Amino acid sequence: MSTVMHVLPYLVAAYVFLTGCYGLATSRNLVHAVGCLAVCQCATYVLLLAVGYRDGATAPVFSDIAPGSRPVVDPVVQALTLTDIVVGATVTALLLALVLQIAKRHGTVDPDELRELRG
């Protein structure tokens, strides 16, 4: 594999993260901003899975392969990714609940208008 292939997955993670940051900073709608935060978090999934990959390896599940017969990818980062997804989903749910309350109390979900409301 070329040098580019050795860093490409990491660069994809960085790109996804920066895209999410851009969306977060230019967002005109809080629901959209919560979505952008989820995109930022997706970058960490890509990064973790890329760190754990091993050439020609399969999933670290031994119900249908004999232990040691094939290389397996790093299970530790896969478990971390699972944790990451769960925490990401709960954070998204909590933030959306907050947005719902803001929409009810202030009648808008535009962050700029909210700043003006507060004076």
Place this chain on the structure above:
Amino acid sequence: MNRLRLWLLAVGGAGLAALLVAACLDLPGFGGRHHPYGDRAVQASLARHTANTISSVNFDQRAYDTLGEMSILFAAVLGCVVLLRQARDEHRAPPEPAEVARPVRRYALLVLPVALVTGLYVVAHGQLSPGGGFQGGVVAATALHLLYLGADYGALERVRPLGVYETSDAVAVCAYLVLGLASVLAGTAFLANTLLPYGTFNTLSSGGAVPLLNAAVGMEVASAVVVLLAHFLDQAVEIEEEHGS
């Protein structure tokens, strides 16, 4: 103001991008052979007869972290329940039964039992095949909501007594804690998987405490998703603002 913000974002973003690229170039190459933690996790998992190494990492080697993860989920559900409660200036209107296209109804009611069983299967086989409490719990909880698509909100509410799901959420977190404390009482460390026999490799009862912790997590996630979706759906379908206030 807006131009200034965009400039600041561009400068900060470019700086961050440069640092990230520099960091990426310094990381061990993608697909490399050197994974010391992964190799040790696989060894430990096989020693404890758990076929799915990821379940072993989550419910055995890092079981304490999963307790934290469960607590985050529990706290988030609690927060959502508090935030999405019915306010004083709102009232609850029973939603009108809606017309559902026949193919949608037929398909939803056909898939519902299949999806529910799939979810329970994924939870039960968490220690053997890909999946586990987190994934299966979400599948099972979403399966129930096919009733909302296939019939209407009233039908969903009848099969979803919220109090039961809120209680089972709390009971599942307690069950996880009690399983951890059981190993303390037996004289080992909190959540150490040394209490139960490890069983035969690649059978349902293998892995010691892993299937039990996995089931507790499955129950918690399924109830948590049901409670969360119920409160969001209540806001969308049932709760209305008082007129003239």
